[in-house]
């Protein structure tokens with residue numbers, strides 16, 4: 203059984219804890235104590251750490267975890283500075299970890315060196331650890347890459363099957379939905395999602411994982427081909443836009459100022 207649990211850290215980050223065939227892995231441990239506490243409470247040790255990119259809220263826990271669990275192996279982006287990195291990944295690799303085959307995808311845009319991890323479990327369910335690429339109804343900020351790079355990265359991630367579960371690293375969903383409805387006020391799926399996610403947050407639950415299918419129906423950063431989204435982007439720009447990257451870039455700019 204492939205089992206994934208969110209460990210909430212800081213204001214709105216998640217460290218994803220993965221268990222499969224008796225092995226334990228965490229993705230982007232930005233803070234060690236909550237992870238150690240969770241592992242101890244559940245009688246677990248740590249075998250692997252996966253790291254998508256260099257930002258402090260994704261890497262700060264690595265060194266202390268490595269100290270606490272010296273046998274655990276650190277896999278992460280080789281494009282950036284990652285503490286204790288033992289297996290540098292550039293994208294395009296497949297890894298055999300926890301009895302499964304993982305695909306590494308290089309996804310420049312949020313940072314230039316960010317990678318994401320995709321794995322298919324034995325039931326045929328896909329799991330995408332999307333880092334700061336795709337959030338529920340949103341995407342990461344464009345700190346380093348160009349709109350062309352970021353849009354191409356997102357396009358490569360959403361080419362996995364629609365049923366794929368997406369584990370983003372931030373609980374920004376309700377704010378993202380507000381923005382999505384600003385872009386597409388008549389999107390009934392997003393309106394339905396707002397009710398659902400409001401209820402989940404009221405119950406103190408995570409709104410993640412999401413799925414590629416749900417994101418394609420409601421995430422304005424992935425809907426660069428939709429007439430309403432193109433219209434909103436062109437209205438903001440005050441000029442015609444040409445192609446997915448330009449539409450995406452304008453929507454990203456609108457969100458930065460929203």
Ligand SMILES: [Zn+2]
Pocket residue numbers: 255257312334342
């Ligand atoms: Zn980041």
